[in-house]
Amino acid sequence: MSGMVEKRAAGLWLTHAGLILGVALIGFPIYLAFVASTVTQGDIIRPPMPVVPGGHFIENYREALVSGINAPVWQMLVNSMVMALGIALGKIAISILSAFAIVYFRFPLRHVFFWLIFLTLMLPVEVRIVPTYEVAANFGLLNSYSGLILPLIASATATFLFRQFFLTVPDELAEAARVDGARPMRFFIDILLPMSRTNIAALFVILFIYGWNQYLWPLLITTDPEMNTIVMGIKQMFPSGDDFANWPVIMATAILATLPPVLVVIAMQRLFVKGLIESEK
Amino acid sequence: MDKRVTFGGWTLPYLLLLPQVAVTAVFFFWPAAQAIYQSAFIPDPFGLKALFVGFGNFSFLLTDPFYLASFQTTAVFSGLVTIVSMALALWLAVMADRIIKGSGAYRTMLIWPYAVAPAVAGVLWLFMFSPNVGLVSWYLGVLGYDWNHVLNPNEAMGLVVVASSWSRISYNFLFFLAGLQAIPKSVIEAAAIDGAHFWRRFWTIVFPLLSPVTFFLLVVNVVYAFFETFGVIHTITSGGPQQATTILVYKVYSDGFVGQDLGSSAAQSVILLLVVGALTVIQFRYIERRVHY
Numbered sequence: 001m002s003g004m005v006e007k008r009a010a011g012l013w014l015t016h017a018g019l020i021l022g023v024a025l026i027g028f029p030i031y032l033a034f035v036a037s038t039v040t041q042g043d044i045i046r047p048p049m050p051v052v053p054g055g056h057f058i059e060n061y062r063e064a065l066v067s068g069i070n071a072p073v074w075q076m077l078v079n080s081m082v083m084a085l086g087i088a089l090g091k092i093a094i095s096i097l098s099a100f101a102i103v104y105f106r107f108p109l110r111h112v113f114f115w116l117i118f119l120t121l122m123l124p125v126e127v128r129i130v131p132t133y134e135v136a137a138n139f140g141l142l143n144s145y146s147g148l149i150l151p152l153i154a155s156a157t158a159t160f161l162f163r164q165f166f167l168t169v170p171d172e173l174a175e176a177a178r179v180d181g182a183r184p185m186r187f188f189i190d191i192l193l194p195m196s197r198t199n200i201a202a203l204f205v206i207l208f209i210y211g212w213n214q215y216l217w218p219l220l221i222t223t224d225p226e227m228n229t230i231v232m233g234i235k236q237m238f239p240s241g242d243d244f245a246n247w248p249v250i251m252a253t254a255i256l257a258t259l260p261p262v263l264v265v266i267a268m269q270r271l272f273v274k275g276l277i278e279s280e281k
Numbered sequence: 282m283d284k285r286v287t288f289g290g291w292t293l294p295y296l297l298l299l300p301q302v303a304v305t306a307v308f309f310f311w312p313a314a315q316a317i318y319q320s321a322f323i324p325d326p327f328g329l330k331a332l333f334v335g336f337g338n339f340s341f342l343l344t345d346p347f348y349l350a351s352f353q354t355t356a357v358f359s360g361l362v363t364i365v366s367m368a369l370a371l372w373l374a375v376m377a378d379r380i381i382k383g384s385g386a387y388r389t390m391l392i393w394p395y396a397v398a399p400a401v402a403g404v405l406w407l408f409m410f411s412p413n414v415g416l417v418s419w420y421l422g423v424l425g426y427d428w429n430h431v432l433n434p435n436e437a438m439g440l441v442v443v444a445s446s447w448s449r450i451s452y453n454f455l456f457f458l459a460g461l462q463a464i465p466k467s468v469i470e471a472a473a474i475d476g477a478h479f480w481r482r483f484w485t486i487v488f489p490l491l492s493p494v495t496f497f498l499l500v501v502n503v504v505y506a507f508f509e510t511f512g513v514i515h516t517i518t519s520g521g522p523q524q525a526t527t528i529l530v531y532k533v534y535s536d537g538f539v540g541q542d543l544g545s546s547a548a549q550s551v552i553l554l555l556v557v558g559a560l561t562v563i564q565f566r567y568i569e570r571r572v573h574y
Contacts, residue, residue, distance in 0.1 A: 011479075015376045022373045023390045026450065029405040030397070032416060036408065047419040094300040101297035106287050113298055116305060122561050123309045126508045126530045127553040130537040130546050131312035131319065151308040154301055167284070174286040184288040213398035215512035216534070231398045235516050247414065254404050261396035266389060273392075276452070277459055 030258065036251035037061070044247045056248065064252040069237040071225035073253050079148070079222075080212055080229040081260070086149035087211030088204050091158050096196065099162035100188055104174065121156045125217055133220050143224045152217060157279050158203055165199050166192065202275030205268045209261045230257040313554065319547035331544075338548035347524065348532070348549070355528040358442060359506030366446035367498055370453030375483065377454075378461040388458070395451035399444075400512030406444035407517045430518065434525030437518045441526050444517060445510045452505075453498055460494035461487070500564050507556065529553060 032051070036044060039054035064073045101107075102114055125132060132151055141147030169192065177187040218232040228236060234253050238245045265272050320338050322331035342348045377387050394402070409417045410430060418428040430436040464487060472482045488495075511530050514520060520527035520535060527535070533553065537546030 012379070015379050018376050019373065019380070019387050022369075022376070023387065026391065026394060026447070029402075029409060029447065030394075032409060033405050044414050047414055047416065049414065049416055051416070094304065097297040098301040101294035103284055104287055105290070105294035107291045107294045110294075113302065116310075117301060120305050120309050122554065122557045123313050124508050124557065126511060127533070127550050127557060128309070128312040128316055129533055129550065130543060131315035131550075132308060133538075134315070135308060135312055150304060154304040154309060159301065171284065171286040174284070174288075178286065178288070184290070184293055187288075209396050213396075213400075213512075215398060215400040215515070219515070220538070231400050231512075234401065234404050244414070247408065250404070251408065254401050257401050258397050261398075262393045265393055265396040269389060269392070273455060273459075276395075276455060 030255075033251045033254050036247055037255050039248060041244070041246060041248055045244050060248040060252045061256070064249045064256065068233075068253070069246060069249065071228060071233065073230065073233075073256055075226055076228050076230040076233045076253075077256065077260075079145075079227060080231065080257075082145050083148045083214065083218070083229055084208050084211035084260075086145065087152050087214075088207035090149060090153040091155045091207050092200055092203055094153065095155055095158035096162050096193075096200070099159050099166055100192065102159075103163055103166040104184065104187075117154075117156050117159050119156075120154055125152065129216070129220065136221055142221050143227045147221045148214075148218060148227075148229070152211070152214065155207075158207070161199065161203060161279055162196065165196060169195060198271070198274070199278075201268070202271040203279065204275075205264055205272045206275040206279055208264055212261045316547045316550040316554070319543060320551045323544045334544070338544045339552075342545065342548055342552070350524065351527050351529055351532045354438075354524070354526065355507065358438065358445075358510075358526070358528055359503050361438075361442045362445045362449065362506040362510070363499060363502040365442060366449040367453050367495070367502060369446070370450045371457050373450070374454050374457035374461055375487075377458055391454055392451045394448055395455075397448055398512060399448050399510055400516050402444050402448040403441075403513040403516030406440060406447070410440055432522055434522055437522055437526050441510070441513055441517050445506060445513045448513070449502065449505060453502070456494055456498055457491070460491045464490050497564075500560060504557075504560050504564075507560075529556075 035051060035053050036049065037060050038057040039050055040056055043050055043054060066072055066074070068076070098113075098117065102110060136142060136147050136151060139147075141150065173191055174187060177191065182190075213231055214229070215232050218229045219235075222228050222232070225233070225236065230253065234250060234257060237250050237253065319331075321333060321335055323334050323338070324331045373391060377384050377391070380387065397405075407415075409415050410428060412418055412429045412431055415428075421428045428436060430440045468486060468490075469482060472486055477485070507528070508530055510528070511534070514526055514528060514531050515534075518526045520531050529549065530553070533546055533549045536542045536549065540546075
């Protein structure tokens with residue numbers, strides 16, 4: 001009996017050891033980036049670089065935030081924040097309205113609209129790069145927040161998620177609202193919206209990260225460094241010739257680019273997992 | 282599925298749909314139609330007029346060795362990313378599922394890479410393997426291996442695969458863990474009483490029960506590798522060396538924006554549309570099946 005318990009205890013320690021190894025391997029790239037953001041350029045260009053943090057944290061981050069390389073990083077952080085919030089809130093707003101229309105009304109061409117929205121799943125920005133860029137350029141949206149946000153704001157996934165949720169809302173609620181003579185929008189604002197709170201929050205986490213991490217679209221439409229987002233701006237900090245890249249400042253920027261979405265995921269872990277698993281159903 | 286109770290009126294639902302339909306029409310359907318239209322033309326170098334070539338761009342592409350090579354590159358790349366990221370994630374999820382105390386802490390420490398943008402992941406891995414300053418490439422040099430992904434196509438492919446897989450592990454881990462936790466413990470205990478070892482139990486009972494999750498992840502990981510890894514490729518290799526890492530999406534970008542070959546880029550967009558369409562149909566069929574049980 002005791003032999004079996006010992007064997008299980010050994011297995012448990014082995015499992016812990018395996019997980020710790022996994023955590024360490026997965027965390028290593030970001031740890032090394034952090035170390036690089038706390039040392040000097042000289043420490044890095046004479047390899048091997050140190051593997052413990054140095055004493056230049058404040059000066060590297062100050063240099064990145066205040067002056068950056070093409071544009072100050074604080075400016076890029078603001079741009080990323082506007083873009084991520086605009087995409088997340090915009091997607092939620094237009095999706096919840098259209099899901100409400102599709103579930104709670106009967107009108108001509110309802111199914112056509114439903115399929116049109118569904119088809120957007122098949123049109124990621126990556127496959128319609130040039131023509132979408134031309135449309136944005138024709139509307140004068142280059143180097144603007146609207147240009148960063150609008151073309152990415154339609155989402156079949158969010159519409160479906162709200163549709164699925166509305167279908168589970170008991171009919172009695174709408175019935176009662178109708179008997180009371182409530183207008184549809186009153187029902188939407190007073191009953192449906194509060195009931196959707198958790199879904200909205202879960203979706204917000206996923207969409208905020210989606211918006212923050214966009215790369216190709218900002219790369220195309222923000223040619224002015226002042227409008228760059230931080231995720232796309234990092235690559236622009238590399239010199240084009242054979243010069244050494246300013247690694248401490250670049251790595252400080254990489255850490256700053258990673259911090260907001262990582263904090264959102266960790267702080268809202270439960271909602272994040274719910275949002276991730278439900279939005280893929 | 283329809284609601285029994287609905288509201289009357291036609292104007293309000295159209296107004297509610299308007300924002301989404303307008304954005305979809307202007308930024309999704311119009312550009313997609315433009316891509317289809319432009320794929321039938323070759324613009325002259327001054328952009329003044331375009332020569333109608335019908336399916337000419339397509340027949341050129343399908344015999345173009347560079348395009349066919351890009352197809353092959355994409356297949357190798359997405360196959361490797363899918364296998365590497367799913368295998369590592371499954372291994373971690375199986376271990377995390379065995380832990381009762383403290384599994385939350387491990388989960389937190391394993392899910393954060395999801396939030397790191399693929400483009401940032403690219404920069405992190407580029408830094409470790411940079412031929413002149415990278416820590417890993419330096420130690421490889423000490424061991425006698427001369428790492429240079431800037432010149433060596435296989436090393437370039439290896440690096441973009443590892444960086445793309447790294448940023449995908451968390452996602453796969455969460456789905457595998459949810460799948461494992463949904464398997465009733467009584468099934469596994471019954472097998473344990475019968476004396477089946479852990480790995481035997483895993484391959485004969487657990488893995489088959491996970492197959493819906495595995496199949497779902499196979500499809501979404503291929504979609505990820507096809508379309509969402511642009512940032513990794515652009516930051517690490519820019520498609521090189523000698524186009525060794527030019528996946529299809531990267532080629533649409535480089536031919537359309539860098540090479541200004543608009544007809545070809547549009548035709549490539551149309552081919553990619555068909556690829557996404559097929560993948561979406563596979564995914565959707567799977568969703569339907571899941572709804573049934």
